[in-house]
Amino acid sequence: MHWADFAAKTLAQRGSKHIIASGITPSGEFHIGHLREILTGDMITRACKDAGLEAEFVFIVDTADPLRKVYPFLSEEYSKYIGCPLAKIPAPDENGKPSNGERNYAEHFLDPFLKALEQIDVRPRIIDNYKSYESGKFAEKSRIACEKHNEIRDIIETISGRELAEDWFPFNPYGHDGSLDRVTVTGFEWPYVYWVQDGVEGKSDLNKAEGKLPWRIDWPAKWGWVGVTCEPFGKDHGAAGGSYATGKEISKLFGDNPPHPLVYEWISLKGQGAMSSSTGNTIGPLEALELVPPQVLRYLIASTKPKKAITFDAGMSLVELADEFERLASRDIDAEMQNDDLSRRQKVALEDAEGALRMSRIGDKTESIVSFRHLSMLAQVKSDEEIITSYGSNLRDRLDRMKNWIQGPYFPEELRIKVLDAINPNADKDITMRLHSYLSECEWDAKSIGDSISLCFRESEISPRDGYKALYNAILGVDKGPRLAPILSELDRERVLTLLG
RNA sequence: GGGCCUGUAGCUUAGUCAGGUAGAGCGAUGGACUCUUAAUCCAUCGGUCGCGGGUUCGAACCCCGUCAGGCCCGCCA
Numbered sequence: 001m002h003w004a005d006f007a008a009k010t011l012a013q014r015g016s017k018h019i020i021a022s023g024i025t026p027s028g029e030f031h032i033g034h035l036r037e038i039l040t041g042d043m044i045t046r047a048c049k050d051a052g053l054e055a056e057f058v059f060i061v062d063t064a065d066p067l068r069k070v071y072p073f074l075s076e077e078y079s080k081y082i083g084c085p086l087a088k089i090p091a092p093d094e095n096g097k098p099s100n101g102e103r104n105y106a107e108h109f110l111d112p113f114l115k116a117l118e119q120i121d122v123r124p125r126i127i128d129n130y131k132s133y134e135s136g137k138f139a140e141k142s143r144i145a146c147e148k149h150n151e152i153r154d155i156i157e158t159i160s161g162r163e164l165a166e167d168w169f170p171f172n173p174y175g176h177d178g179s180l181d182r183v184t185v186t187g188f189e190w191p192y193v194y195w196v197q198d199g200v201e202g203k204s205d206l207n208k209a210e211g212k213l214p215w216r217i218d219w220p221a222k223w224g225w226v227g228v229t230c231e232p233f234g235k236d237h238g239a240a241g242g243s244y245a246t247g248k249e250i251s252k253l254f255g256d257n258p259p260h261p262l263v264y265e266w267i268s269l270k271g272q273g274a275m276s277s278s279t280g281n282t283i284g285p286l287e288a289l290e291l292v293p294p295q296v297l298r299y300l301i302a303s304t305k306p307k308k309a310i311t312f313d314a315g316m317s318l319v320e321l322a323d324e325f326e327r328l329a330s331r332d333i334d335a336e337m338q339n340d341d342l343s344r345r346q347k348v349a350l351e352d353a354e355g356a357l358r359m360s361r362i363g364d365k366t367e368s369i370v371s372f373r374h375l376s377m378l379a380q381v382k383s384d385e386e387i388i389t390s391y392g393s394n395l396r397d398r399l400d401r402m403k404n405w406i407q408g409p410y411f412p413e414e415l416r417i418k419v420l421d422a423i424n425p426n427a428d429k430d431i432t433m434r435l436h437s438y439l440s441e442c443e444w445d446a447k448s449i450g451d452s453i454s455l456c457f458r459e460s461e462i463s464p465r466d467g468y469k470a471l472y473n474a475i476l477g478v479d480k481g482p483r484l485a486p487i488l489s490e491l492d493r494e495r496v497l498t499l500l501g
Numbered sequence: 502g503g504g505c506c507u508g509u510a511g512c513u514u515a516g517u518c519a520g521g522u523a524g525a526g527c528g529a530u531g532g533a534c535u536c537u538u539a540a541u542c543c544a545u546c547g548g549u550c551g552c553g554g555g556u557u558c559g560a561a562c563c564c565c566g567u568c569a570g571g572c573c574c575g576c577c578a
Contacts, residue, residue, distance in 0.1 A: 025578050062578070161503075161574055172576075180576085214576045239573030240504040265506075266571085274571090307506065308514085309571075320513080320527060327526085345524050349515055353525095374540060415539080454536040468537045483538055 001348075002355020003305050004047035007262055011044075011230055014260065017054040020045045021228040021259070022124070023219075025062040026086060026106040028071055030113035031282035032297075032312050033267045033275040035120075039301040040232040040264050042122045043359045050358070059124035060222055063087035063106040064133055064212045066180050081105075083179030085212070087130035106130075116285035120294040121362040127226065129218075133209035139191065141221035141254055142206040142213060145170040146188045148253060155249045156216060160241040169193070173204035173211035180212075216243050220251035223259050230260040232306065238263035264306035270313035283314060291405045292322050292372075293398060295360050299325040302359035314410035322372040328357055370395065375402050376415045377482040381490065419491060420477050423501055428470035434460050435471060436500040444493050450485035474499050 001009070011018050022041040024034050041057055048055035064085045070078045075096040081089045091108030093099040103111075117123070132138060145152055149170045157164055169185035175197030187194040192203040193211060204210035213221055222228065237243045244261055251258035268274045275282050288297055291314060300321060304310055311317075333354045337347075370378070370391055378387050379402045387399060405411050435456055442452040457467040472481050475488070475496070488496055 023578080027578080065578070066576095068577075156576095159574095164576090168576085215578065216576070218576095219578095234578080235506065235572055236578075237573085238505070241574040242505085242572090243578085245573095263506080268571095304514090309507070311513095317513080324513095324526065343524080345516060349525060352515075371540075374538070377539060417539095450536075457536070464536050472537085478539090480537070481539060483540095 002047070002302075002352050002359065004043040004302070004359055005051070005355055007044045007230065007260070008047035008051045008053065011048060011260060012051060012053060014229065018045075018048055018229045019056050019058060019227050020048070021058045021060055021222070021226060021231045023060040023062055023222070023231075023233075025065045026109040026113075027065070027068065028073065029109060029282055029284060030116075031275045031284055032288060033282075034113070035116075035285050035297065036264055036267055036301055036306075036310070037232060037234065038117060038122055038124070039120070039298060040262065040306055041230075042124070043298075043302060044230060044232065044262065046359060047355075057122075057124045058127055058226060058228075060127045060129060060226070061106065061110055063104075063128050063130040064209065064218075065129075065215075067105070081179075083181035085130055085174070085178075085209070087128070088178060112284070112286055116289060119289055120285070120297060127222075129212075129222075130209055132222075132225075133212060136207040137225050138213065138218075138221055139207045141217075141224055142171055143190055144254055145213060145217050145221070145250075146190075146193065146206070149188075151253055152217060152250060155253065156246050159246045159249060170214065170217050171204075171206070171211055172214055173202070176200045176202055216246050217250055219243060220247040220254060220256070220258065223247070223251050224254045224256040228259045229257075230262065232262040232264055235263055235265055262306060265309040267310040267312050270311050270315075270317070275312075283312065288314065289401075291401055291408070291410065292318060293401065295329075295362055296322045296325050298362070299328075299356060299360040302356040316412040316414065318410070319372050319376065319412065319415065325360065326371060328353055329361075333357065370398075372398075372402070373415065375399065376406065376411075377417065379403055379406060380417045381482060381487045417476065417482065417487065419475060419487070419495075420499055423499060424473050424477050426477075427473035427501075428466070429501060431460075431462055431467055431470035432474045432500040434462070435467075435474075436497055439488075439493070439500065440497055444489060446485045446489040449488050453485065474501075 020041050022037050024030070024037060038059065041059075045055045045057040064087060066083045066085055067078065067081050067089060069082060070076060073096050074092055075098075077098055078089075078092070078096075081098075086106040087104050089105040090098040091101060091103045091105050093101075114126075146169075152170045153164055153168065156162075167184050169188075171185065171188075171193050172180045173183055173185065173193050173195045174180060175183040175195065177197070183195050183197045185193055185195050186201075191206045193206065194203045195201070212218060223231070233244065238261065239245075244263075248258040266274055269283065285297070296318075300310065300312075303324075331353075333350060336350055337354075375395075375398060379399060384399060388395060406416075435453065438452045438456040439449065442448045453467070453471070454464075456462070457464055468484070469479050471484060472478055475484065
């Protein structure tokens, strides 16, 4: 059974109505790693619906989280915003300086991500955390947290095994400068938390966004008022003593039923370690979508069990992934399932494949007749019109993406068609000399070139196999390759003749 | 120090929860297609299941130990 279906089955035992949640802090550029968070949630939601459950997917954007530090992509001017909620900070401009524009910091990074999600057919209900504090959604949980601060302290200290500071309090007010830093809570009397920052005293109303719950409490509080029944999260939250472990207990303290967890591994970039918004070591979803169709990105997540680490590579691995998806999409899985000779293992594999495909599909079942590998070759040697004419206009979209890929930095060298610059001594001289004379006389278009090559082989009694091998070696330096005539017709006749010796 | 996750063919991996002859894709190799799609089709090769013990008629799977990598136990999402 596919992992998403398995999760749905587990949820079915809990009830028939579900809210699956994902949460991300928009502290920097979104990347493929964040896509795993979102897609994992989206796929569980899809699986729940397939299983006949009522399910809604929500994306909680942690806009109330403070700016932690001045990231490398920000200018020093941001230091004055450290500790302030991302929703109240101006977006950086192209130089990393605070802009005067309309958009805040959180929106600046969130908007492009939401556009990518739309392409990928993920349409969650968006919950803005800061606005939720503003409208009092957190008030009730905040009240309980403040009233039961000793129990909460006990839960965190016992489960995480760490000691909290003497002046720790389960609610962080924003001080007079709007920052959470250097603020000490001095008292609580509903609905106010009293505090002092740099000698300045003040109070924060729990009904408004005048402070926020610390992460380990904020999370279970959201579970409660949103009604979350399932949430996937990264392995960092999942470890023993981590925020899920404490959140689960705090959730019970709030009188709620903690959501079903699903821990997923991280995505790293090939050869560069974990993806990280703060170091700029990222590939964004939009960037990836310029190379492959959205189904392939969905398939990347769908075909890998959540606990498996993914090493993302926008080169050859992505070509293989895309082709694997196309092959799978063109199979008739239902028919294959009818085969009674299948072993238990083969059956399981088939079920997983069916599930991964179901989780990856967007809209109609449009399969393609051309593999990515093949398309990469066609795109290098033929004009768009020729390709569209032979394969149909529904290839347009993929062709455009392929062209981006070829022109960009990620296109694998092994797929690049490289014409030699000098005579290849490994090519059969005898054969290439004969081709030389035939090709110096024919018309210089693809058809004539092809005909001349055939004619040459026939009249010289050279087997096509040996003949093409020699020709490929002379032009491209390899034993076999794509259709040569169209490539030759794109080159100067003189250059070709030179290579033939 | 304590805990969690991962380790299976050259590569990516299924199978571990419910123990029963190790499955697949890619790549590689060979062949077919009487002028070559990096196409397609067929076949073949390829695995001490990280390592060592134990339980069992039988272990990739359960138990103990061990090695390697990642992560958490810092209001850090």
